[in-house]
Amino acid sequence: MSSPGLAPAGGVLSAYRPDSTFVFSTSRGTLLAEGVYFAVPHSVRPAGLADLPARVSGSLRVALAAGHERPIVVGAVPFAPEAAACLAVPVSVRQAPAPSAAVRQAAPPPDRLQRAEPFPTPDAYRRAVAGAVADLRAGRLEKVVLARTLRLPFHGDLAAVLSALAAHDPSGYAYSVPLPGDRTLLGASPELLVSRTGTRVVATPMAGSLPRSCDPAPLLGSRKDRHEHALVVAAVAEALRPHCRSLTVPAEPSLTATATMWHLATTVTGELAGPETTSLTLAAALHPTPAVGGVPTDDALRVIGELEPFDRGFYAGMVGWEDASGDGEWAVTLRCAVADGATITLFAGAGIVTGSDPEAELAETSAKFATALRAMGLADV
Numbered sequence: 298m299s300s301p302g303l304a305p306a307g308g309v310l311s312a313y314r315p316d317s318t319f320v321f322s323t324s325r326g327t328l329l330a331e332g333v334y335f336a337v338p339h340s341v342r343p344a345g346l347a348d349l350p351a352r353v354s355g356s357l358r359v360a361l362a363a364g365h366e367r368p369i370v371v372g373a374v375p376f377a378p379e380a381a382a383c384l385a386v387p388v389s390v391r392q393a394p395a396p397s398a399a400v401r402q403a404a405p406p407p408d409r410l411q412r413a414e415p416f417p418t419p420d421a422y423r424r425a426v427a428g429a430v431a432d433l434r435a436g437r438l439e440k441v442v443l444a445r446t447l448r449l450p451f452h453g454d455l456a457a458v459l460s461a462l463a464a465h466d467p468s469g470y471a472y473s474v475p476l477p478g479d480r481t482l483l484g485a486s487p488e489l490l491v492s493r494t495g496t497r498v499v500a501t502p503m504a505g506s507l508p509r510s511c512d513p514a515p516l517l518g519s520r521k522d523r524h525e526h527a528l529v530v531a532a533v534a535e536a537l538r539p540h541c542r543s544l545t546v547p548a549e550p551s552l553t554a555t556a557t558m559w560h561l562a563t564t565v566t567g568e569l570a571g572p573e574t575t576s577l578t579l580a581a582a583l584h585p586t587p588a589v590g591g592v593p594t595d596d597a598l599r600v601i602g603e604l605e606p607f608d609r610g611f612y613a614g615m616v617g618w619e620d621a622s623g624d625g626e627w628a629v630t631l632r633c634a635v636a637d638g639a640t641i642t643l644f645a646g647a648g649i650v651t652g653s654d655p656e657a658e659l660a661e662t663s664a665k666f667a668t669a670l671r672a673m674g675l676a677d678v
């Protein structure tokens with residue numbers, strides 16, 4: 298890492314260029330990385346994520362050997378394990394305290410949201426949810442997450458969108474990743490897939506949601522949401538346990554708020570059994586959790602492939618960083634948008650269990666779109 302002297306986050310974000318800068322902003326600070334010193338090579342095997350931790354550790358060793366003083370790897374990993382990740386050792390990294398003040402947005406032309414194209418259509422999404430509920434009732438699976446997209450024209454300033462994302466949800470993970478083909482992935486995730494700091498491991502799985510405009514009390518009491526949540530926590534604990542000497546899994550979830558949503562969340566903490574387990578070893582063991590996939594994972598992935606008429610790309614993958622010691626922090630790539638020329642595509646999904654109501658899941662995904670829409674000045678939730 299080049300000398301990270303603390304500068305105001307507004308200052309560090311002013312260096313942001315959507316097509317070339319990686320940004321990862323948390324309540325503890327903003328990391329801004331530029332340039333490609335060494336691109337993490339793609340997998341040559343169809344091994345998916347199995348060799349990802351080694352490819353990243355290897356890239357960090359190469360950078361160290363070439364004289365980079367404090368290399369880190371930053372970027373995003375797509376949802377599908379066989380799809381190419383976008384990870385690199387950047388040339389320079391700056392860090393600054395978290396941004397504090399919301400950025401005022403210019404008022405958008407009023408017709409813009411009307412030109413938004415949902416895909417699949419709301420009707421098709423309701424039908425997909427109903428189809429999944431039929432599968433669930435037939436006992437073929439316990440949970441599956443179904444997503445949808447919203448595509449709209451966008452000519453605005455992505456720097457303003459990114460600062461608004463960070464300012465609206467200062468306790469979340471606001472990010473921006475330059476993607477191949479002059480596209481930009483950006484969003485604000487509430488969910489920590491996993492972090493490793495020395496031997497300390499933290500994961501904050503989420504599942505069970507309501508729009509922020511609702512009273513959250515029924516969420517904590519909802520059997521359907523508690524079940525949906527428990528499935529994710531159990532899968533996260535099961536994936537982390539083999540790597541940990543001790544693991545603490547709270548028996549009850551707590552309520553977490555973002556600017557647009559309420560979620561049930563559980564913070565799982567552990568002590569690593571051995572120092573060789575990197576943050577990405579843990580992330581690869583966890584992905585995809587049932588917060589974005591389902592239970593059992595393979596059946597859920599098959600149903601997602603059958604019922605979702607689009608490629609998730611980087612949505613529901615992971616975004617973050619890892620350093621040469623193996624420490625790192627990876628958020629689930631949620632509440633995201635991909636900007637591509639004059640078009641931006643938003644992604645949002647919801648966990649479906651036997652008690653799911655298609656209309657409520659449609660409303661939940663609409664509320665999740667509001668995170669990006671609000672940052673674009675297109676929703677005032």
Ligand SMILES: C=C(O[C@@H]1C=C(C(=O)O)C=C[C@H]1O)C(=O)O
Nearest residue numbers: 503504505506588645646647648
């Ligand atoms: C799938 C998404 O969010 C996930 C699904 C949730 C749910 O189903 O309740 C809650 C938080 C996230 O783990 C999304 O934002 O697209």
